Amino acid sequence: MKSISIIGGGFSAWLIASIFIKKKFSVNVFEGENLHFGSQQISPNGWKALTQIVDKEDIKPVFEAFNAIHIKKINSEEILELLSNYDLTNNDEVYGSISRENLVNILKQQVLSNKDVKIYSSLINHIIDSDNKIELLDTKKRIFETDFVIGADGTQGASRKFVVGSNKQTNLKKIFRAISLDTSSYNLAKKTLQILLHSQGYFVIYPTIIKNKKATNYIFVPTDNNVSPPIFDSELLNYLIPNKLNWQISLVGNNTNEITSIFKKGVFLFGEAAFPTLPHLAQGGNQILEDAIFLKDFLENNNNFNEMVESFIQNRSKQREIINQKSKIVGKALSSQKITGYFRNLAIQSKGKKLIEDIFNQVWIS
């Protein structure tokens, strides 16, 4: 039986492991650190994919569904003006949020229920191409031999360095993330995904469940890297966006024109390691779920790893490129200021529902 080593301890690693445990491969997972912060949106396409991989009943208790998408403007008097309200209750599709920790735990439990999987609490820092095998060297200087590697260790992992030649990203964009367990914030955020446009950037706010508690998830995307999340005087706005939020900074690659290879000498990149994705459409994780379904379906009839990779590249790369380009356009529109921002607001006010449908329907249905 051929061996597959999965590098990474995040969402992609456990997701791809749960696809391969049921196939004719021996599976090793090299789990790095578990650094899961906050929640992520599961859009209808992601929900459809996720529920083909794990039992719906395991997800429901930790899933917070949205009823609507609101796009609002925070004006100079710190008053919220509703520009568009998109009702999700008429849709059959499910849209909501799940914490990264819960998502990883559900996938991990599924993998651990399979006795044949070997898990190593190990950080792989070198991949060596050696004749017909691949050697993995961890930080404890141990060497592991394997037939294939799935590199799900993010944009800065050893896998991307091996396949692409570098794991250093350029043109990084600062994004702020925070969580609040405050009840008044949750009550104001309840059941709604809110996009709030501000002169210094935009907020994305939605309800979620963190460690069994009702919570609110915040993202602030600044107009540029020198801007920090604004502080508000308005009491009402402070209920929704408390000034005392403990913002964490993430740096995401902004270079969507860069197309790199995702496979080299038996090492196949998966997840963020393969396709670094801009966050403006909240599709990073949702697209990874779709990638996993593609691989799952392929493996139903064919266990040839190299053919699987070839088919994946042919069928999924283009879609990933399109999503990133769309994400870039949406990010630019949401960050527009002055005259462009003024016309954007008018367009959202008059055609908000149609705009949301035009952007998202193609993404959600894919």
Ligand SMILES: Cc1cc2nc3c(=O)[nH]c(=O)nc-3n(C[C@H](O)[C@H](O)[C@H](O)COP(=O)(O)OP(=O)(O)OC[C@H]3O[C@@H](n4cnc5c(N)ncnc54)[C@H](O)[C@@H]3O)c2cc1C
């Ligand atoms: C601000 C923001 C908001 C987002 N919102 C959404 C959203 O709403 N919906 C959505 O679908 N997506 C969203 N995303 C994208 C989503 O978070 C990512 O697509 C997803 O986290 C990628 O998971 P990953 O496991 O591929 O990579 P990562 O999360 O980067 O995980 C990589 C893992 O590999 C481990 N690792 C690294 N190096 C090594 C090594 N050498 N050896 C072993 N292990 C190693 C790390 O410890 C880590 O656990 C968002 C992203 C950002 C930045």
